[in-house]
Amino acid sequence: MKLRAQIFSGYALLALLVAVVSVAGYIGLKAVSGSFNVAINETQPVLTALHDIRLQATHLAFTLAARAADAQEDAKGSAARDEERESPNTPEGLRTRLTAAVSAYHGLVERYFPDELAKTEEIFRRTEHFLAASDALAALDVRGQHAAFEASIGRVATSLDALRDAVDEAAGEEEGEFAGLRESIDTDLRRHLLAILGTCVLSLIAAIAGGAALATHISRPIHALQEAADQLGRGHLDTHVDVTTDNELGTLQSRFNAMAEDLAHSLVSRDYVEAIIESMAEGVVVVDAEGRIERSNSAMKRLYDEAAQGPMLGRPLHEVFAVDDQKDLGSDRASRRGFECRLRGPQEPPTIVSVSVSPITLATDSRGRVLVVQDITERKRNEERLSYLASYDVLTGLPNRRMFLDHLRATLARLPWNGQHVGIMFCDLDRFKFVNDSLGHNIGDLLLQRITERIREVLRPGDVVGRWAGDEFVVMLDEIAQPRDIDIVAEKLVERLRQPVQIGPHELHITVSVGTACAPTDSLDAEELVKSADLAMYTAKAAGKNNFIHYAPEMRTRTEMRLMLEHALRSALDVDDQLQAYYQAQQTFDGTVIGFEALVRWQHPQMGLISPAQFLPAAAEAGLMAALDESVLRMACAELRRWREAGWRDLRVAVNLSNQSFRRSDLVEVVARTVDAAGVPRDRVELELTEDIVMENVGSAIETMERLCALGVHLSIDDFGTGYSSLGQLKRCPIQLLKIDRSFVMDVTHDESDRAITNAIIALAHKLGIKVLAEGVETQEQLDVLRVWGCDAMQGYLLSKPLPAEAANAWLAARQG
Known part of the structure; x- marks a missing residue:
C-alpha cells in the first residue's frame, strides 16, 4: 500500500471514530429532549396557571374586604372612589383576571392532559362559588349592617379556602408529575x-493504537535511513539498508x-573540479609559489573586467589587487585571515573585494595559493550609509545627538588650555506640533529644513548645530570670549x-524658545x-515662549521639585483619600441652584494641601492629565448620585477636560463607562472644554x-474669550x-472694553441659541x-467658594431651609 494511502486510512479511521462519538451524543440528546420538552412546555405552564388562579383569587378577596371596610368607615369621598375604578386593581379587573386564569388553565389541561379534565371541573365549580360570594360582598351596602358584612366576609373566606384547596391539590399532582419527569431526565442524562x-x-x-502503529510503520524505515546516511558520511562506503516495504x-x-554504490565506485576527475570552480559565484x-596568477574562473574575470584590462594570466597579484603593502599578498597572515582591498582598474x-587565501599543499610540498574573491562594494556603501545615519x-543633514555630544566632549576637553568659553543653546520650536498635525508631516519636514538654514545663517562657520530630537535643536558656540556673548547670539x-x-501657499x-548655558561656568560635562x-x-x-533665558542653578531645584511632584502624583492617583473634588456652586439669576463645577484638590500626607497651580503643570508634562480627569469625573x-439620593435630583455636575483627555481615542467609552457605573443620568453631567482644545483641530x-453629545452628556466652553476662537467658529x-x-x-462694572466684550458675548451667544454663565462673580x-x-x-x-463634598451638602441643605 502506498504511504499516502496508509496515512489517509489513518485519518479515515479517526474521522469514523469522531462520527461514532457524534452519533452517540446525538442519540442521547434526542432521548433526553423529549422528556425535557414535556416538563418545560406542558407541565410547567399548567403549574404557572394554577399559581395565577390562587394569586388572583386571593387578591380579589382582600381587595373586596378592604373596600368594604373603607365603605363602612365612609372615609373616602366620591373622587377617591372614582380613582379606584380607574385603577387596574379594581374588583372588576381582578374578577376578569381570575376568570381568564381559570380559562387558561382549562385550555392547557384540555390541550396537554385531556384525561385530567375532571380536575378542572372541580376548580370551575369552586371558582363560581367564590365569585358568587365575592359579588354578594361587592353588592352589599355595608354601612350600618355590620352583621351582614361579617357574614358576607365569612362566605368569601370559606369559598376562597375551598378554591385554594382545590388549586393546591391540582398543583400538588402536577408538581409530583414534574418531579417525576425531572428524575427521569436526570436518569436518562x-x-x-x-x-x-x-x-x-x-x-x-x-485512535492511539492506530496512530502508534502507523507512526512505527513510517518511522522505522526512516530511522534506518538516517543511521545509514550517518555511516556513509563517516566514510563507510559499503553501507546499505534493507528494503522493508x-x-x-x-x-x-x-x-x-x-x-x-555509485559513490563508492566514482572517481573525482579534473573536469569535475573545473566545473565546480567555474560554477562558483x-x-x-590560483597563484603559483612565486605569486603569479596561474588561472581564474569566469566570476573573477567579470569582477576584474578582463575584456577591458587584458588577461590576468601570468600577472603578479599586486597588478590586480591594490593593497597598501604588497608583502601582505604572500604572507602567512594573509593566508590565515584574508584581507579587503580594491581591484585595480579605471x-x-x-x-571593493574581500579576499580569503588558502595554501595549496600536496603532501609536504607547497604548490601556491588559492584566493576566493567576493565583491563587497555594495556592502561597503551600505556600511558607509549606516555610519552616516548613526551620526x-x-x-x-545636521549632526544627531550622538555626534553633537562627541563634538562637545572634544571641545570641552581642550577648554582648560585655551582660556575661552563654550556656549550651548537648546532650542525648541513653539507650536510646531500644531503645524505638523494640521498641515501634514511633509510641510513639517520642509519647515524643519528652512529652520535649519536660518539657524546656520545666525552662526559663525566654526559653530556646530545639531538636531537633538523632533523640533529640538542644539547649538555649540566655540571659543567665545565671555558668557554674555551667548545671549547676543540667542537674541539674534x-x-x-x-x-x-513661506512654504508653498502657507505662510x-x-x-x-531658547535656553543657554556656558562652560566652564555651568559645567564641564557635556551631558550636564x-x-x-x-x-x-x-x-x-x-x-511665555518666543524668548531666551540663561541657565541658573535654581532651575534645577524647580525641576527636581517638579519630578518629585510627578512621582507623588502618580502615587496619589492610586490612593483614594489624597485627591479630592471641591465643588463651586452655580445658579441662575432668579436664585435657582443648577449645579456645581468639580475642581480637583490634592491633600498630600506630608506636604499638606498642594495648589493646583503647582501640580497641574507637572501632571500635564508627565502625561497624567487624562488619568487625573478620569479620577475627578x-x-x-x-457625589452627584448622593445628591440625587438626598432629593436634589435637578442638579448637574460640571467636570473640566484637559487636552490630553480630549485626544484620547477611547474618551467616549471612558465617559460612558464612568457615568453609567455611578448610576446617574448622562444629561446631568457636563464636560467643560477650553477654546484651545477645540481650535487646535476643529474638524476632529x-x-x-458630536460623539460625546450622542451619549447624552452636555458640553460647555470654559474660560471663553481668552483663546483664539470666535463665536462664528463655535x-x-x-x-x-x-x-x-x-x-x-x-x-x-468700570472697564468699558470688558463691558462691551461681555455684553457682546451674551447677545451673540443667545442669537446662536447658546446659554451663558459668568465665572468669577x-x-x-x-x-x-x-x-x-x-x-x-x-x-x-459671591455665591460660594469651592467646597469639599460635606460642606457642599451642608450649603445645599441651608439653601433649601
Missing part, C-alpha cells in the same frame, strides 16, 4: 453521558543503496526665527551642560464632541453653554450688571 464517555474512551484507545519509503531505501584565483566607483540626521536667533516662513509663523540649557529652555517656555459622578474636535460645535472668563467679569454690582444684560447663570465667591 446520566445513562447517555456514561454511554458517550465510554464511546469516547474506546475511540481514544483505538513496497511504498515510497521502500523506493527511497532502494535509491539510497544505488547512490551509495565568487571569483577564484572603474568608478572602484570595486547625522537624514532630514536636515529668536529674532530670525520669529520672521514668517507659517513659528517662534522659538546640555541638560542645563534644556532646563533653561523649559523655563523660557513657561515664561468618577468622584463627581459619585467637532467629531469627538457655532459649528454642539455646545450648550459658554462660560465667560473671570478676567472679563472682574472689571465689568464676586460683587453685587457685577451680578446686577450681568442680570440686566440677560446672562443666564453665574458662579463665583
Whole structure:
C-alpha cells in the first residue's frame, strides 16, 4: 500500500471514530429532549396557571374586604372612589383576571392532559362559588349592617379556602408529575453521558493504537535511513539498508543503496573540479609559489573586467589587487585571515573585494595559493550609509545627538588650555506640533529644513548645530570670549526665527524658545551642560515662549521639585483619600441652584494641601492629565448620585477636560463607562472644554464632541474669550453653554472694553441659541450688571467658594431651609 494511502486510512479511521462519538451524543440528546420538552412546555405552564388562579383569587378577596371596610368607615369621598375604578386593581379587573386564569388553565389541561379534565371541573365549580360570594360582598351596602358584612366576609373566606384547596391539590399532582419527569431526565442524562464517555474512551484507545502503529510503520524505515546516511558520511562506503516495504519509503531505501554504490565506485576527475570552480559565484584565483596568477574562473574575470584590462594570466597579484603593502599578498597572515582591498582598474566607483587565501599543499610540498574573491562594494556603501545615519540626521543633514555630544566632549576637553568659553543653546520650536498635525508631516519636514538654514545663517562657520530630537535643536558656540556673548547670539536667533516662513501657499509663523548655558561656568560635562540649557529652555517656555533665558542653578531645584511632584502624583492617583473634588456652586439669576463645577484638590500626607497651580503643570508634562480627569469625573459622578439620593435630583455636575483627555481615542467609552457605573443620568453631567482644545483641530474636535453629545452628556466652553476662537467658529460645535472668563467679569462694572466684550458675548451667544454663565462673580454690582444684560447663570465667591463634598451638602441643605 502506498504511504499516502496508509496515512489517509489513518485519518479515515479517526474521522469514523469522531462520527461514532457524534452519533452517540446525538442519540442521547434526542432521548433526553423529549422528556425535557414535556416538563418545560406542558407541565410547567399548567403549574404557572394554577399559581395565577390562587394569586388572583386571593387578591380579589382582600381587595373586596378592604373596600368594604373603607365603605363602612365612609372615609373616602366620591373622587377617591372614582380613582379606584380607574385603577387596574379594581374588583372588576381582578374578577376578569381570575376568570381568564381559570380559562387558561382549562385550555392547557384540555390541550396537554385531556384525561385530567375532571380536575378542572372541580376548580370551575369552586371558582363560581367564590365569585358568587365575592359579588354578594361587592353588592352589599355595608354601612350600618355590620352583621351582614361579617357574614358576607365569612362566605368569601370559606369559598376562597375551598378554591385554594382545590388549586393546591391540582398543583400538588402536577408538581409530583414534574418531579417525576425531572428524575427521569436526570436518569436518562446520566445513562447517555456514561454511554458517550465510554464511546469516547474506546475511540481514544483505538485512535492511539492506530496512530502508534502507523507512526512505527513510517518511522522505522526512516530511522534506518538516517543511521545509514550517518555511516556513509563517516566514510563507510559499503553501507546499505534493507528494503522493508513496497511504498515510497521502500523506493527511497532502494535509491539510497544505488547512490551509495555509485559513490563508492566514482572517481573525482579534473573536469569535475573545473566545473565546480567555474560554477562558483565568487571569483577564484590560483597563484603559483612565486605569486603569479596561474588561472581564474569566469566570476573573477567579470569582477576584474578582463575584456577591458587584458588577461590576468601570468600577472603578479599586486597588478590586480591594490593593497597598501604588497608583502601582505604572500604572507602567512594573509593566508590565515584574508584581507579587503580594491581591484585595480579605471572603474568608478572602484570595486571593493574581500579576499580569503588558502595554501595549496600536496603532501609536504607547497604548490601556491588559492584566493576566493567576493565583491563587497555594495556592502561597503551600505556600511558607509549606516555610519552616516548613526551620526547625522537624514532630514536636515545636521549632526544627531550622538555626534553633537562627541563634538562637545572634544571641545570641552581642550577648554582648560585655551582660556575661552563654550556656549550651548537648546532650542525648541513653539507650536510646531500644531503645524505638523494640521498641515501634514511633509510641510513639517520642509519647515524643519528652512529652520535649519536660518539657524546656520545666525552662526559663525566654526559653530556646530545639531538636531537633538523632533523640533529640538542644539547649538555649540566655540571659543567665545565671555558668557554674555551667548545671549547676543540667542537674541539674534529668536529674532530670525520669529520672521514668517513661506512654504508653498502657507505662510507659517513659528517662534522659538531658547535656553543657554556656558562652560566652564555651568559645567564641564557635556551631558550636564546640555541638560542645563534644556532646563533653561523649559523655563523660557513657561515664561511665555518666543524668548531666551540663561541657565541658573535654581532651575534645577524647580525641576527636581517638579519630578518629585510627578512621582507623588502618580502615587496619589492610586490612593483614594489624597485627591479630592471641591465643588463651586452655580445658579441662575432668579436664585435657582443648577449645579456645581468639580475642581480637583490634592491633600498630600506630608506636604499638606498642594495648589493646583503647582501640580497641574507637572501632571500635564508627565502625561497624567487624562488619568487625573478620569479620577475627578468618577468622584463627581459619585457625589452627584448622593445628591440625587438626598432629593436634589435637578442638579448637574460640571467636570473640566484637559487636552490630553480630549485626544484620547477611547474618551467616549471612558465617559460612558464612568457615568453609567455611578448610576446617574448622562444629561446631568457636563464636560467643560477650553477654546484651545477645540481650535487646535476643529474638524476632529467637532467629531469627538458630536460623539460625546450622542451619549447624552452636555458640553460647555470654559474660560471663553481668552483663546483664539470666535463665536462664528463655535457655532459649528454642539455646545450648550459658554462660560465667560473671570478676567472679563472682574472689571465689568468700570472697564468699558470688558463691558462691551461681555455684553457682546451674551447677545451673540443667545442669537446662536447658546446659554451663558459668568465665572468669577464676586460683587453685587457685577451680578446686577450681568442680570440686566440677560446672562443666564453665574458662579463665583459671591455665591460660594469651592467646597469639599460635606460642606457642599451642608450649603445645599441651608439653601433649601
